Amino acid sequence: QKEVEQNSGPLSVPEGAIASLNCTYSDRVSQSFFWYRQYSGKSPELIMSIYSNGDKEDGRFTAQLNKASQYVSLLIRDSQPSDSATYLCAVNSNGGFKTIFGAGTRLFVKA
Amino acid sequence: DTGVSQNPRHKITKRGQNVTFRCDPISEHNRLYWYRQTLGQGPEFLTYFQNEAQLEKSRLLSDRFSAERPKGSFSTLEIQRTEQGDSAMYLCASSLAWLAGVEETQYFGPGTRLLVL
Numbered sequence: 001q002k003e004v005e006q007n008s009g010p011l012s013v014p015e016g017a018i019a020s021l022n023c024t025y026s027d028r029v030s031q032s033f034f035w036y037r038q039y040s041g042k043s044p045e046l047i048m049s050i051y052s053n054g055d056k057e058d059g060r061f062t063a064q065l066n067k068a069s070q071y072v073s074l075l076i077r078d079s080q081p082s083d084s085a086t087y088l089c090a091v092n093s094n095g096g097f098k099t100i101f102g103a104g105t106r107l108f109v110k111a
Numbered sequence: 112d113t114g115v116s117q118n119p120r121h122k123i124t125k126r127g128q129n130v131t132f133r134c135d136p137i138s139e140h141n142r143l144y145w146y147r148q149t150l151g152q153g154p155e156f157l158t159y160f161q162n163e164a165q166l167e168k169s170r171l172l173s174d175r176f177s178a179e180r181p182k183g184s185f186s187t188l189e190i191q192r193t194e195q196g197d198s199a200m201y202l203c204a205s206s207l208a209w210l211a212g213v214e215e216t217q218y219f220g221p222g223t224r225l226l227v228l
Binding site: 004008032035042043044045046049085087090092097098099100101102103104 | 142144146151152153154155156159161166167188200202215216217219220221222
């Protein structure tokens with residue numbers, strides 16, 4: 001079992017729709033969770049971080065964390081073509097230095 | 112520009128040659144990470160520095176790889192006797208964290224894309 005698993009996609013949604021991206025992780029002591037966006041040929045850029053169970057909203061983005069189910073998700077509301085990218089889920093143990101990334105989910109937003 | 116910078120941005124080399132990459136982190140950041148990313152995969156952890164101390168090295172890192180961070184500022188990653196399998200994007204990230212359990216965010220540089228022929 002991979003340490004951080006994501007559906008590779010591609011996930012295709014129409015412009016204006018909600019895109020839902022999911023991630024599961026295997027290490028129960030994980031404490032820090034991140035979503036990065038990566039455009040083709042570019043480096044990852046941080047979108048959201050979440051550390052506690054529940055929802056965290058930032059603009060059009062909402063991260064959801066359920067530690068009991070070892071599950072973290074990212075919702076993108078009012079999806080725009082510029083949101084088309086690969087979304088990487090990353091997980092870090094409490095105070096640990098090693099961040100484990102999933103392989104990413106490719107998102108296409110159709111105009 | 113106060114972000115993480117990496118040089119060179121692209122490197123093409125022949126198999127067997129040595130290459131060295133440089134990373135300049137955000138100035139006040141004390142942690143520095145190196146990752147490798149291949150097509151269709153997420154970044155894979157290679158090594159980590161807390162100030163000038165290299166605290167962990169991934170099993171992915173063979174003896175041909177070495178990293179340094181003299182004086183706790185910039186870092187270099189050297190690959191000796193390159194192989195075609197070393198072709199990848201090499202990413203550097205930095206963060207500011209002092210205590211275990213403190214929330215930490217890593218900021219990535221633009222990466223160095225290596226092609227070994």
